[in-house]
Amino acid sequence: GAVVSQHPSWVICKSGTSVKIECRSLDFQATTMFWYRQFPKQSLMLMATSNEGSKATYEQGVEKDKFLINHASLTLSTLTVTSAHPEDSSFYICSARITRGNNEQFFGPGTRLTVL
Protein backbone atom coordinates (compact mmCIF):
# COMPACT_ATOMS: atom_id res chain seq x y z
CA GLY A 1 0.00 0.00 0.00
CA ALA A 2 0.84 3.73 0.08
CA VAL A 3 2.01 3.97 -3.52
CA VAL A 4 2.69 7.34 -5.11
CA SER A 5 3.22 7.73 -8.83
CA GLN A 6 4.60 10.57 -10.91
CA HIS A 7 4.22 11.34 -14.58
CA PRO A 8 6.24 11.83 -16.62
CA SER A 9 9.33 10.12 -15.25
CA TRP A 10 11.53 12.31 -17.40
CA VAL A 11 10.99 15.25 -19.71
CA ILE A 12 13.15 17.34 -21.99
CA CYS A 13 11.85 20.71 -23.11
CA LYS A 14 13.01 23.88 -24.77
CA SER A 15 13.71 27.01 -22.79
CA GLY A 16 10.60 29.16 -22.41
CA THR A 17 8.08 26.35 -22.48
CA SER A 18 5.94 25.16 -19.57
CA VAL A 19 6.03 21.66 -18.17
CA LYS A 20 3.40 19.94 -16.03
CA ILE A 21 4.26 17.12 -13.65
CA GLU A 22 1.55 14.97 -12.09
CA CYS A 23 1.67 13.29 -8.70
CA ARG A 24 -0.93 10.67 -7.83
CA SER A 25 -1.61 8.65 -4.72
CA LEU A 26 -2.71 5.30 -6.11
CA ASP A 27 -4.16 3.45 -3.15
CA PHE A 28 -4.94 6.12 -0.60
CA GLN A 29 -6.32 9.61 -0.32
CA ALA A 30 -3.74 12.27 0.37
CA THR A 31 -4.92 15.37 2.15
CA THR A 32 -1.45 16.86 1.91
CA MET A 33 1.15 16.58 -0.82
CA PHE A 34 4.64 17.99 -0.92
CA TRP A 35 6.89 18.98 -3.80
CA TYR A 36 10.65 18.74 -3.56
CA ARG A 37 13.55 19.29 -5.89
CA GLN A 38 16.87 17.55 -5.64
CA PHE A 39 20.16 18.44 -7.26
CA PRO A 40 22.80 15.75 -7.92
CA LYS A 41 24.36 14.38 -4.75
CA GLN A 42 22.31 16.70 -2.57
CA SER A 43 19.44 16.16 -0.22
CA LEU A 44 15.82 17.04 -0.92
CA MET A 45 14.75 20.66 -0.82
CA LEU A 46 11.10 21.29 -0.01
CA MET A 47 9.50 23.66 -2.49
CA ALA A 48 5.89 23.76 -1.34
CA THR A 49 3.16 22.07 0.63
CA SER A 50 -0.28 21.67 -0.86
CA ASN A 51 -3.49 20.75 0.87
CA GLU A 52 -6.43 19.50 -1.14
CA GLY A 53 -8.76 22.33 -2.09
CA SER A 54 -6.58 25.18 -0.84
CA LYS A 55 -3.64 27.23 -2.06
CA ALA A 56 -0.17 25.83 -1.74
CA THR A 57 2.26 27.13 0.84
CA TYR A 58 5.64 27.89 -0.72
CA GLU A 59 8.98 27.78 1.01
CA GLN A 60 11.07 30.91 1.21
CA GLY A 61 12.84 31.64 -2.04
CA VAL A 62 10.52 29.55 -4.23
CA GLU A 63 8.68 31.61 -6.83
CA LYS A 64 5.00 30.73 -6.67
CA ASP A 65 4.32 32.25 -10.09
CA LYS A 66 6.98 30.09 -11.66
CA PHE A 67 6.12 26.85 -9.91
CA LEU A 68 2.35 26.54 -10.03
CA ILE A 69 0.87 23.88 -7.79
CA ASN A 70 -2.67 22.57 -7.98
CA HIS A 71 -4.13 19.99 -5.59
CA ALA A 72 -7.64 19.66 -6.95
CA SER A 73 -8.44 16.21 -5.61
CA LEU A 74 -7.40 13.87 -2.82
CA THR A 75 -5.37 11.75 -5.23
CA LEU A 76 -3.81 14.27 -7.60
CA SER A 77 -1.45 17.22 -7.33
CA THR A 78 0.26 18.91 -10.25
CA LEU A 79 3.39 21.04 -10.47
CA THR A 80 3.73 23.28 -13.51
CA VAL A 81 7.10 24.82 -14.22
CA THR A 82 6.27 27.90 -16.24
CA SER A 83 8.65 29.46 -18.77
CA ALA A 84 11.29 26.90 -17.90
CA HIS A 85 14.97 27.80 -18.14
CA PRO A 86 18.07 25.61 -17.98
CA GLU A 87 18.56 26.45 -14.29
CA ASP A 88 15.20 24.76 -13.61
CA SER A 89 16.69 21.45 -14.73
CA SER A 90 16.50 19.17 -11.71
CA PHE A 91 14.92 16.09 -10.20
CA TYR A 92 11.43 16.89 -8.92
CA ILE A 93 9.89 14.57 -6.35
CA CYS A 94 6.46 14.63 -4.75
CA SER A 95 5.35 13.01 -1.54
CA ALA A 96 1.97 12.42 0.03
CA ARG A 97 0.68 12.17 3.55
CA ILE A 98 -2.30 9.91 4.12
CA THR A 99 -4.36 11.93 6.56
CA ARG A 100 -3.90 14.92 8.79
CA GLY A 101 -3.48 12.65 11.77
CA ASN A 102 -0.92 10.40 10.09
CA ASN A 103 2.60 11.73 9.89
CA GLU A 104 4.11 9.27 7.42
CA GLN A 105 5.11 10.59 4.02
CA PHE A 106 5.45 8.41 0.94
CA PHE A 107 7.44 9.58 -2.03
CA GLY A 108 6.91 9.25 -5.74
CA PRO A 109 9.64 7.99 -8.07
CA GLY A 110 10.59 11.47 -9.21
CA THR A 111 10.60 13.35 -12.50
CA ARG A 112 13.82 14.38 -14.18
CA LEU A 113 13.44 17.68 -16.00
CA THR A 114 16.01 18.84 -18.51
CA VAL A 115 15.56 22.27 -20.05
CA LEU A 116 17.61 22.91 -23.16
Add this chain to the structure above:
Amino acid sequence: QKEVEQDPGPLSVPEGAIVSLNCTYSNSAFQYFMWYRQYSRKGPELLMYTYSSGNKEDGRFTAQVDKSSKYISLFIRDSQPSDSATYLCAMNRSGEKLTFGTGTRLTIIP
Protein backbone atom coordinates in the same frame (compact mmCIF):
# COMPACT_ATOMS: atom_id res chain seq x y z
CA GLN B 1 24.82 24.79 12.27
CA LYS B 2 22.36 22.61 10.39
CA GLU B 3 19.32 21.29 12.24
CA VAL B 4 20.22 17.76 11.17
CA GLU B 5 23.78 16.56 10.65
CA GLN B 6 24.56 13.40 8.71
CA ASP B 7 27.92 12.15 7.52
CA PRO B 8 27.70 12.18 3.71
CA GLY B 9 30.20 9.36 3.33
CA PRO B 10 30.80 7.69 0.99
CA LEU B 11 30.80 4.56 3.11
CA SER B 12 32.00 1.25 1.67
CA VAL B 13 31.70 -2.04 3.54
CA PRO B 14 32.07 -5.68 2.52
CA GLU B 15 29.01 -7.82 1.96
CA GLY B 16 27.73 -9.38 5.16
CA ALA B 17 29.05 -6.64 7.42
CA ILE B 18 26.94 -4.65 9.87
CA VAL B 19 26.39 -1.08 8.74
CA SER B 20 25.81 1.78 11.14
CA LEU B 21 24.37 5.05 9.87
CA ASN B 22 23.84 8.01 12.15
CA CYS B 23 22.30 11.45 12.41
CA THR B 24 22.45 14.10 15.08
CA TYR B 25 20.00 16.92 15.45
CA SER B 26 19.60 20.10 17.43
CA ASN B 27 15.82 20.62 17.67
CA SER B 28 14.57 18.88 20.81
CA ALA B 29 10.98 19.31 19.61
CA PHE B 30 11.33 16.65 16.93
CA GLN B 31 9.08 13.70 17.72
CA TYR B 32 9.11 11.47 14.64
CA PHE B 33 12.21 9.99 13.09
CA MET B 34 12.49 8.31 9.74
CA TRP B 35 15.02 6.60 7.55
CA TYR B 36 14.62 6.65 3.80
CA ARG B 37 16.59 4.69 1.21
CA GLN B 38 17.12 6.32 -2.16
CA TYR B 39 18.53 4.53 -5.16
CA SER B 40 20.11 6.59 -7.90
CA ARG B 41 17.55 8.54 -9.92
CA LYS B 42 14.65 7.23 -7.85
CA GLY B 43 12.43 8.68 -5.16
CA PRO B 44 13.12 7.97 -1.47
CA GLU B 45 11.60 4.81 -0.01
CA LEU B 46 10.46 4.84 3.61
CA LEU B 47 12.43 2.20 5.52
CA MET B 48 11.82 2.92 9.16
CA TYR B 49 9.43 5.20 11.02
CA THR B 50 9.73 5.68 14.76
CA TYR B 51 8.18 7.87 17.38
CA SER B 52 10.22 9.23 20.30
CA SER B 53 13.06 7.26 21.89
CA GLY B 54 13.60 3.56 21.59
CA ASN B 55 14.41 0.80 19.15
CA LYS B 56 12.48 -0.61 16.23
CA GLU B 57 13.42 -3.66 14.25
CA ASP B 58 12.24 -4.73 10.80
CA GLY B 59 14.04 -7.67 9.27
CA ARG B 60 17.70 -6.76 8.82
CA PHE B 61 17.08 -3.14 9.78
CA THR B 62 17.09 -1.65 13.27
CA ALA B 63 16.38 1.98 14.03
CA GLN B 64 17.43 3.54 17.31
CA VAL B 65 16.43 6.91 18.69
CA ASP B 66 18.07 8.54 21.69
CA LYS B 67 16.27 11.81 22.29
CA SER B 68 18.38 12.67 25.32
CA SER B 69 21.46 12.73 23.10
CA LYS B 70 19.61 13.93 20.00
CA TYR B 71 21.06 11.02 18.09
CA ILE B 72 19.47 8.47 15.79
CA SER B 73 20.93 5.41 14.13
CA LEU B 74 20.09 2.86 11.50
CA PHE B 75 21.75 -0.54 11.61
CA ILE B 76 21.78 -2.92 8.67
CA ARG B 77 22.69 -6.51 9.45
CA ASP B 78 24.03 -8.99 6.91
CA SER B 79 24.43 -6.20 4.37
CA GLN B 80 23.77 -7.06 0.74
CA PRO B 81 24.90 -5.41 -2.52
CA SER B 82 21.26 -4.43 -3.04
CA ASP B 83 21.55 -2.24 0.06
CA SER B 84 23.90 0.05 -1.87
CA ALA B 85 22.06 3.37 -1.96
CA THR B 86 21.88 6.75 -0.30
CA TYR B 87 20.28 6.71 3.14
CA LEU B 88 18.50 9.81 4.34
CA CYS B 89 17.43 10.47 7.89
CA ALA B 90 14.43 12.74 8.37
CA MET B 91 12.52 14.04 11.34
CA ASN B 92 9.71 16.37 12.30
CA ARG B 93 7.02 17.32 14.75
CA SER B 94 3.63 15.86 13.99
CA GLY B 95 2.12 17.35 10.86
CA GLU B 96 5.07 19.60 10.12
CA LYS B 97 7.46 19.43 7.20
CA LEU B 98 10.29 16.94 7.26
CA THR B 99 13.82 18.07 7.98
CA PHE B 100 16.31 15.88 6.15
CA GLY B 101 19.93 15.02 6.69
CA THR B 102 22.24 15.36 3.72
CA GLY B 103 22.22 11.60 3.10
CA THR B 104 24.95 8.96 3.38
CA ARG B 105 26.08 7.14 0.24
CA LEU B 106 26.57 3.48 1.06
CA THR B 107 28.25 0.88 -1.13
CA ILE B 108 28.25 -2.81 -0.23
CA ILE B 109 31.18 -4.56 -1.85
CA PRO B 110 30.48 -8.15 -2.99
